[in-house]
Amino acid sequence: MTNDELKIKLSELVPPIAFEESAVQATPDGWLNVSVEPKDWHEFAKSLKHHPELRFDYLFCETCVDWKTHLTMVYHLESTQHRHIIVVKSKLDRNKPEIETVSDIWKTAEFHEREVYELFGVNFLNHPDLRLLILPEGWEGRNPLRKDFEDAINMVKL
Amino acid sequence: MTNEKDINKEISKSEASGRVSPPSGEPEGASFPGEVHPTPTGGVLVTAIDDVINWARSNSLWPLVFGTSCCAIEMMSTASAKYDWSRFGFEVARATPRQADVIIIAGTIVNKMAPVLKRLYDQMADPKYVIAMGACATSGGPFFYNTYSVVKGADHVIPVDVYIAGCPPRPEALLHALITLQKKIKSGLTREQIRMTKPE
Numbered sequence: 001m002t003n004d005e006l007k008i009k010l011s012e013l014v015p016p017i018a019f020e021e022s023a024v025q026a027t028p029d030g031w032l033n034v035s036v037e038p039k040d041w042h043e044f045a046k047s048l049k050h051h052p053e054l055r056f057d058y059l060f061c062e063t064c065v066d067w068k069t070h071l072t073m074v075y076h077l078e079s080t081q082h083r084h085i086i087v088v089k090s091k092l093d094r095n096k097p098e099i100e101t102v103s104d105i106w107k108t109a110e111f112h113e114r115e116v117y118e119l120f121g122v123n124f125l126n127h128p129d130l131r132l133l134i135l136p137e138g139w140e141g142r143n144p145l146r147k148d149f150e151d152a153i154n155m156v157k158l
Numbered sequence: 159m160t161n162e163k164d165i166n167k168e169i170s171k172s173e174a175s176g177r178v179s180p181p182s183g184e185p186e187g188a189s190f191p192g193e194v195h196p197t198p199t200g201g202v203l204v205t206a207i208d209d210v211i212n213w214a215r216s217n218s219l220w221p222l223v224f225g226t227s228c229c230a231i232e233m234m235s236t237a238s239a240k241y242d243w244s245r246f247g248f249e250v251a252r253a254t255p256r257q258a259d260v261i262i263i264a265g266t267i268v269n270k271m272a273p274v275l276k277r278l279y280d281q282m283a284d285p286k287y288v289i290a291m292g293a294c295a296t297s298g299g300p301f302f303y304n305t306y307s308v309v310k311g312a313d314h315v316i317p318v319d320v321y322i323a324g325c326p327p328r329p330e331a332l333l334h335a336l337i338t339l340q341k342k343i344k345s346g347l348t349r350e351q352i353r354m355t356k357p358e
Contacts (some may be wrong), residue, residue, distance in 0.1 A: 136270060144306040151306050154269065158303035 001053070001084045003032045009054060010034065010086075013047055031076075032086045038073075041090050042100035047106055048077060048086075055079045056086065059102070062112035065121040066147045071097050092122065101127040110138060119145040176276065191344070208346070211271035215259070216343035217247040219336070224263030224278065229326040231291040233264040236329040248336055260339065262332070263318075266294035266301060267309040279316040285350045287343070289335050290318045293325040293326040300325065317349045 001009065003058075009089040036044050061076035071092040078085045095131060101124040103110040113124045114133040121143035124130055132139055143149060191213050192205025225233055236243050237251060244250075252258040255278045267275055271345060279286070290312050293299025298310035312318060322335045342348050346355075 080280050134270075149306065154306055156310070 001082055003030070006032050006054075006084060006086060007053075011043045013044070013051065015062045034086055034088050036088055036090050038090050038092060038099045041088075042102065042105075044088075045075075045102045045105050048088075053082075054084075057081070057106075059106035059108055059112075062109055062116065062153075064122055064145075066094075066120060066145065068094075068147050070094050073099055073116070074121065075102070078110065097122040098125060099123075100125050101126060119143055122148065166286070209344075212344050212346060212351075213338040216340040217246050218259075219287070220257060220259045221248055221251050221339060222255055222278065222282070223251045223253045224260045224261055224264065224275075226263075226267060226271060227294065228258055229264035229295070232326045232329055233262055233291065236332045241329040241333060243333060243336060245331065246337060246340070255279075256283060259285070260270075260289060260336075261316075262289045262291050263295040263312045264291045264298075264326075267312045267315065268307045269309060270307070272309050272315045275312065285348070285354070287339055287348055287350060288312075288316055288318045289320045289322065289332075289339060291322050291332060291335070292327050293323070296321045296323070298341050319348045319350075 010125075048054055056077040056079050058078045058080050059075060060078055061074070063074050065072045065074060071094050073090045073092060075088040075090075076085065077088065088100060097120070099122065101109065101113055103113060103124075104126075110128065111133060113122075113127055114130060116122050117124060117127075117130055118132045118135050118139060121141070142151075144151070166242060191209035194201045194203050225231075235241060237248075248260075255261075259282070261279060261282065263275070279288070290296050294308070295312045295318075298305075299307050301308035302310055309315060320335045320339045322328050322331050324331055327335075339348070343351070348351075
């Protein structure tokens with residue numbers, strides 16, 4: 001499905017998800033970007049996976065960006081059947097970053113979300129096992145990929 | 159008169175063959191330490207046993223298979239056919255520290271890896287040598303500033319004998335470092351050798 005066809009298909013998707021038309025646009029690399037409210041994300045994700053013409057069954061990247069004013073969750077999805085790709089972004093409140101987990105939809109998200117949890121401090125609601133992934137014990141609550149992260153002992157500031 | 163001539167001849171002969179010089183083309187460091195005094199039945203070798211031991215050790219350095227990032231790719235390249243470090247006596251890379259003589263720190267050492275590196279070093283049998291390969295192992299390199307996880311130089315964890323610049327260094331640079339280490343061992347100046355000769 002081309003990006004334009006995807007766009008139409010997405011706008012027809014499950015009524016409760018209202019994303020702005022301006023939020024849907026293709027980036028220079030040719031991937032369709034969709035912005036979604038955190039509260040709508042889980043339902044939207046489900047329909048992305050199960051809609052017969054979309055079938056986004058492969059979450060190949062899940063990460064987070066710290067924009068200093070807010071955090072943005074980024075999900076890259078591909079359909080192994082139809083071979084189309086979209087990027088879903090969701091803005092989070094930096095002081096209380098919370099979003100529903102998608103590990104029940106794409107199993108791979110379980111580890112990705114643990115990584116985002118330890119590095120950015122995003123709280124994934126209903127995650128089955130939300131704890132540190134790579135960082136050693138004692139790092140709970142300190143999120144090294146936040147832009148304002150400080151570590152007087154290990155870090156040389158430039 | 160003739161007798162004196164003969165003696166002079168003998169002296170110049172022994173001067174010429176005083177040192178067992180390597181066949182032309184071989185690096186200078188490969189020469190055997192000591193002097194051979196020819197006798198009618200062959201020759202007498204005069205040398206110091208420490209020098210012979212150092213010579214033997216330096217020409218049979220077994221590196222540990224240890225690579226933490228892209229420098230390891232260069233290290234593998236140095237080991238393989240094109241550069242072939244076994245020409246200089248680094249024949250067999252060992253996968254266990256118990257059998258290795260030299261540890262080439264090929265890559266970034268992060269805080270989580272530091273205790274592992276220390277343990278590997280402790281497990282190696284004496285005498286042991288360390289080469290810090292590339293910018294990360296030397297100083298943290300590109301990860302010196304604004305990073306929470308990287309050790310700023312592997313010498314914070316274990317003592318280093320030879321440092322190599324580069325990111326990553328070319329295989330020639332690693333070969334040069336290994337030959338430098340050999341020279342250092344021959345002259346008895348590696349950290350390990352100094353530590354062993356010093357009374358505690």
